[in-house]
Amino acid sequence: MxxxxxxxxxxxxxxxxxxxxxxxxxxxxxxxxxxxxxxxxxxxxxxxxxxxxxxxxxxxxxxxxxxxxxxxxxxxxxxxxxxxxxxxxxxxxxxxxxxxxxxxxxxxxxxxxxxxxxxxxxxxxxxxxxxxxxxxxxxxxxxxxxxxxxxxxxxxxxxxxxxxxxxxxxxxxxxxxxxxxxxxxxxxxxxxxxxxxxxxxxxxxxxxxxxxxxxxxxxxRQFSDSSVTVELKDGRELNLPGGSKGANEIYKYLSTDQVVSIHSNEPTLGDIFVEVTGRELV
Amino acid sequence: MTFSMKRVMAIFQKDMKDLYKNMYVSSTILMPLIFAFFYGRMDDLTVEVHFVVINLTLAIVTAFLQCSIIAEEKEKNTLRGLMLSPATIPEILGGKSLVTFILTAITIILCTMLTGYEPTNIGIIAIAIVISSLFYIALGTLMGLISRTVIEASVLILPVMFIFGFGSMFVPFAEQYPILSVIDYLPNIQLVELAAAVEAGSGFGDVLGNLGIIVAWVIIGMIATVIVFKKRELDE
Structure with missing residues (x-):
């Protein structure tokens, strides 16, 4: 190009x-x-x-x-x-x-x-x-x-x-x-x-x-820690790590039909900017 | 270098509309007309008196108006918009000068009607006034480009208006103080000398020296204006 x-x-x-x-x-x-x-x-x-x-x-x-x-x-x-x-x-x-x-x-x-x-x-x-x-x-x-x-x-x-x-x-x-x-x-x-x-x-x-x-x-993706947030039917929000440990826990909640939503915890560009420069974008 | 009449006219039409709504600037046209009205009530006016009004018009209307137009464009950051557009320097300055030139011509015609000035050779006088107005337009543009705001331009232009509008008042002192002899070479004094010579029967060939000096002022003014304009295209 x-x-x-x-x-x-x-x-x-x-x-x-x-x-x-x-x-x-x-x-x-x-x-x-x-x-x-x-x-x-x-x-x-x-x-x-x-x-x-x-x-x-x-x-x-x-x-x-x-x-x-x-x-x-x-x-x-x-x-x-x-x-x-x-x-x-x-x-x-x-x-x-x-x-x-x-x-x-x-x-x-x-x-x-x-x-x-x-x-x-x-x-x-x-x-x-x-x-x-x-x-x-x-x-x-x-x-x-x-x-x-x-x-x-x-x-x-x-x-x-x-x-x-x-x-x-x-x-x-x-x-x-x-x-x-x-x-x-x-x-x-x-x-x-x-x-x-x-x-x-x-x-x-x-x-x-x-x-x-x-x-x-x-x-x-580069700045993501691969963790996910799982929201459960009883109102709890769990931050679970990536990898097999997190996967096993997610499977446990999914198999018992307790999960409302699962979100990956990718940082926003603002979060990345703060991480890289140490200051907010204002 | 391209030259588009369409772009010149676009800038001219914009300035006409803008000036029509700008009472602060457009009311300055009245001042020479008021002078002309009062001088016109006197009997047997000499050519020098007629040219006090004409030089005043060139200083107040031509130089001041042009200076204010350019200074306002600078102050409001609209000049940069024109500079970043495809318009070239001759197109921008041509468009911006056309309004001043036309208003100058109208004011001078009205002033001469009020004072009853009827030159012996209208052709030579018209050429001399047109060339002089180019100098005052260049001077006004230069002062406008140097100024940061319209208010600053109004102050900066005052000595210019004084020297070029009332310069003939200092001529008698030139004999007493040789350093003031430079006044003789000012375009306003040359214009008066040329008009007096024409009134005494001189032809085009006889006043070429006066015209040459005024043209030299025009060239100097234009070169200085283009240099400053090019500098203003860049931030510091």
């Missing part, structure tokens, strides 16, 4: 503080790649370097096989979409007028506006002036803007951080549709459930370094 992003030994130092240290990873074409880490871990710095908004201190990064330092060409910009913390909207204009501008800049027909507003659940609010929108609605308009031209590569920095669960689900469905159409997605988040539901692979970023990188299910 072709790599769309390749990063080798990337480092970024602000003053005497290292924001990124020896970061290396690849993102395959068509993949949704999750970059997970708490605030200040270097996620936004990485996106800014990969989108040509910030120069790295050392290391190599290529996007579409082009060094990121030469990514300011319009032909490249047409292929990407970017949402970061500094993606602004025109406050005095309506949602429609904001999106119309970007339709013209990206040479996209204006009928696409209805499609993207459907994706972010804002079809009823087209004429609303941006200055009157809530934080969540602003975030959805910004996302709609990034979806307009169906980019080959979409960089999303905490795309659902200000959204309620219903609207987050709308955005996730929209992202899945885009991904199915071929958009590669580079997603930063500290929401583990978002990462689990969207990402093929995830990287854990902590203190500017990648601590782990793999598929969520592989990581969960």
């Amino acid at each position: 072709e790599n769309i992003i390749e990063v080798k030994s990337l480092a970024k130092i602000f003053g005497n503080k290292a924001a990124l240290e020896d970061v290396s990873f690849q993102v395959e074409k068509g993949e949704t790649f999750g970059f997970l880490g708490p605030s200040g871990s270097g996620k936004t710095t990485t996106i800014k370097i990969l989108t040509g908004q910030l120069l790295q201190t050392s290391g190599d990064a290529t996007v579409f096989n082009l060094p990121v330092t030469s990514l300011n060409k319009p032909s490249y910009r047409k292929r990407i979409g970017v949402i970061t913390d500094n993606s602004g909207l025109y406050q005095r204009l309506s949602i429609y007028d904001n999106l119309k501008l970007y339709c013209d800049l990206y040479d996209v027909p204006t009928k696409r506006i209805d499609e993207v507003l459907e994706m972010v659940n804002l079809t009823e609010d087209t004429k609303k002036v941006v200055s009157k929108l809530s934080k969540g609605m602003l975030q959805r308009v910004t996302l709609a803007r990034a979806f307009l031209h169906e980019p080959e590569l979409l960089f999303l920095d905490e795309p659902t951080s200000a959204l309620d669960p219903v609207n987050s689900k709308h955005i996730h469905d929209g992202l899945r549709k885009l991904n199915e159409k071929g958009t590669t997605i580079f997603l930063t988040t500290h929401d583990m459930s978002e990462a689990e539901s969207l990402c093929k692979r995830v990287a854990f970023l902590h203190k500017g370094k990648i601590q782990l990188l793999d598929e969520p299910k592989v990581l969960r």
